[in-house]
Amino acid sequence: MGDICILNFNHTYENQDFYKKKDYKIIDLYDLKNVSRYCDEKTLNIIRKKLYDIENYKIKFIDSGNYHYISYLILEKIKKPFVLVLFDHHTDMQPSYFEELMSCGCWVKKTLDDNEYIEKVVLIGNKEELINSVEEKYKSKIxxxxxxxxxxxxxxxxxxxxxxxxxxxxxxKDVLNNYESKTDWDQGSLTLEELKKIYINICANHTIIGIDICGDSAVNNDLFSENNTINNKSNKKILDIIAEEESIYESNNI
Structure with a gap:
């Protein structure tokens, strides 16, 4: 299994170096149109084909939160019961404004509707008001x-x-405060140290079958260069957290 897969939607990661000493693969998706926030089924199928071997990489960097719906496609490749643990300031369980479109705001809901192997979703760091707005029929699953x-x-x-x-x-990364991460959405207040504590304690005694990270700042943001420097640091820190958890897991299972 490779280390990292980088999804290149809009050249966000080209000026970051957090991954460049790892075994990594870049999948170019920048030629696709109308994929930010929403994606139609035809284009979704194009992306599916481009992600044909993405499960061979444990860690996937997805770019801006505008593309978080890619997690839906990654989860399709899991063919055994699993639990999704989602760190996010939003539930991503909102009804889609356009029923025929996949979106970054509804992909968790669609995963629960469509994926026969998902057993639970653990939502961490959401706004209280968004949790309260989750449809009643999903509450036994979250x-x-x-x-x-x-x-x-x-x-x-x-x-x-x-x-x-x-x-x-x-x-x-919109679950984090805006000092340690810069996203294109409203952000939460978690520190990287709090993320580390929660991540390690949840994962230390479990098999982790995959990880994805999004929440970088899009290149059309006026503060992209400044944001990119901060996000490069947070991405590196998240990789350090993952590596530390893996070391703890291996020590516990010797």
Whole structure:
């Protein structure tokens, strides 16, 4: 399995170096039109074909949160029961404004509708008001830890013992404060240190079958250059967190 797969939607990562000492692959998607935030089924199928071997890379960097719906396509490739752990300031479970389109705001809902192998979704760092707006029929499938709840110093290691399936991790950096990450959406207040604590305690005793990260700043943002420098640092830190968790997992299973 390779280390990292980089999805090149709009050249965001070209001036970042967090991945360049790793075994990485770049998949070019910048020639696709009308894929930011929303994507029609025809274009979604084109992307599916381009991602034919993405499961061979444990860590996927997806670019801006505008493309978070790519996680839906990655999860399609999992053919055994699993739990999705989502770090995100939004639930991504909103009804699509256009039923025929996939969007960055509805991909979790569509995954629960379409993916027969997903058993639970653990939502971490969402706004309380968005959690409350989740449709009733999905509530038995989700476990929620709002941004406000996290500040109560919950014992994550105890919670993690209740997860008995392999875990797929999806991180949208809009869950972080805007000092340590710069996104194109409203952001939460988690620090990278808090993300690390939660991540390691949830994952330390479980098999992680894949990870994706999004939430970089799009190149058309007026502050892109400044944002990119900050995001390069946060991406590197997230890779360090993943490596530390892997080391702990290996030590616990010797």
């Amino acid at each position: 476990i929620c830890f709002s941004e406000e709840y996290i500040k109560d110093n919950y014992k994550w290691e105890e919670f993690s013992l209740n997860i008995d399936k392999p875990i797929y991790i999806s991180i949208d």
